Amino acid sequence: MKDVIILGGGAAGLGAALYSARFSLDTICIAKEMGGTGNIAHKVDNWIGEPGIGGMALMDKFIAHVKEYKVPLITDTVKEIKKIEGGFEVICEKESYQGRSVIFAMGMKHRxxxxxxxxxxxxxxxxxxxxxxxxxxxxxxxxxxxxxxxxxxxxxxxxxxxxxxxxxxxxxxxxxxxxxxxxxxxxxxxxxxxxxxxxxxxxxxxxxxxxxxxxxxxxxxxxxxEIGHIPLNELAVNVGVKLDSHGFIEVNKEGATNVEGFFAAGDITDSTKLKQFITSASEGSIAAQGVYNYITRLKK
Ligand SMILES: Cc1cc2nc3c(=O)[nH]c(=O)nc-3n(C[C@H](O)[C@H](O)[C@H](O)COP(=O)(O)OP(=O)(O)OC[C@H]3O[C@@H](n4cnc5c(N)ncnc54)[C@H](O)[C@@H]3O)c2cc1C
Structure with missing residues (x-):
């Protein structure tokens, strides 16, 4: 069983993957498309230190950075998440995985x-x-x-x-x-x-x-x-995760949801209305620390 399964390969998921690896957590990251929404951002002018970088180029840098830490980046589509004894089972199109915890970072789509x-x-x-x-x-x-x-x-x-x-x-x-x-x-x-x-x-x-x-x-x-967004929360709702009135996942200061061991990060959460790369990557890192604290408590 992995320590953490990160679901989503955008700024939040990759930010979480980097920090999870640096916390020495046994980590995998699964996404339909590595890079996420960033891949369609044309020109990014607000990622500090890289003015004017293309969205895809920025995401390639994220991916390359995470790869340096040897985190398996798995391209697959998640179909279902189940609570099991001691953690969660993530059922994907190609394979299934088990983890003590999950960081859910599936983002949202605009209407x-x-x-x-x-x-x-x-x-x-x-x-x-x-x-x-x-x-x-x-x-x-x-x-x-x-x-x-x-x-x-x-x-x-x-x-x-x-x-x-x-x-x-x-x-x-x-x-x-x-x-x-x-x-x-x-x-x-x-x-x-x-x-x-x-x-x-x-x-x-x-x-x-x-x-x-x-x-x-x-x-x-x-x-x-600007006619609204649709948070991709369905797979989390099936595990019993609580949402706010707009469908965003409620998280605490550690990125934890109401379901033990289930964390969330990025555009999908209720933690800020500023849905950006910088906030998503930051939330990923915060959730990774939340998982680290959680796993440390579990292993005591
Ligand atoms: C056109 C556009 C331009 C933008 N430009 C900027 C900008 O210039 N600056 C800025 O800061 N922000 C910009 N943003 C916002 C920024 O893209 C988001 O805030 C950021 O990408 C959110 O990251 P995230 O990881 O939370 O979600 P996402 O990047 O959306 O990642 C979600 C991940 O979940 C995966 N996923 C979803 N469903 C499944 C499933 N069932 N199974 C497996 N994987 C799944 C996806 O493949 C993806 O990897 C822009 C957004 C758009 C739409």
């Missing part, structure tokens, strides 16, 4: 609009992370899609860069926290278009405009789709 042109111009004007890509749009015209807090905060963030910010929302009043909504409505550069949906993204090499279902078109440099 997409599912409209023509969205995939084609993803990373070419269409974005899902304003903190990551917003600063590229200095003095540009952008739109944020959505009406909740992430859309309102996106618009507030973007007004410091762009010369014009549209917020396109299908409802007749933003449903973000009043403090956030008020800031959006009060800003001179920002225009909220209510009762409208973006129905198509158009462009050439880069997106140039979007069509709305009210018949209008908006000429844009960038479109930020």
């Amino acid at each position: 997409e609009l599912g409209i023509p042109g969205e995939k084609e111009f993803s990373g070419k004007g269409v974005h899902y992370c304003y903190t990551c890509d917003g600063p590229l749009y200095k003095d540009s015209t952008v739109a944020v899609v959505g009406g909740s807090d992430s859309a309102a905060l996106g618009a507030i963030f973007m007004k410091d860069y762009a010369k014009k910010v549209y917020v396109v929302y299908r409802g007749d009043k933003l449903r973000a926290e009043p403090f956030n909504s008020e800031q959006v409505y009060a800003d001179d550069k920002t225009e909220v278009i209510h009762n409208a949906n973006v129905v198509e993204v158009l462009g050439d090499k880069m997106m140039t405009k979007v069509k709305l279902d009210n018949g209008n078109e908006l000429e844009l440099d960038g479109l930020f789709i």
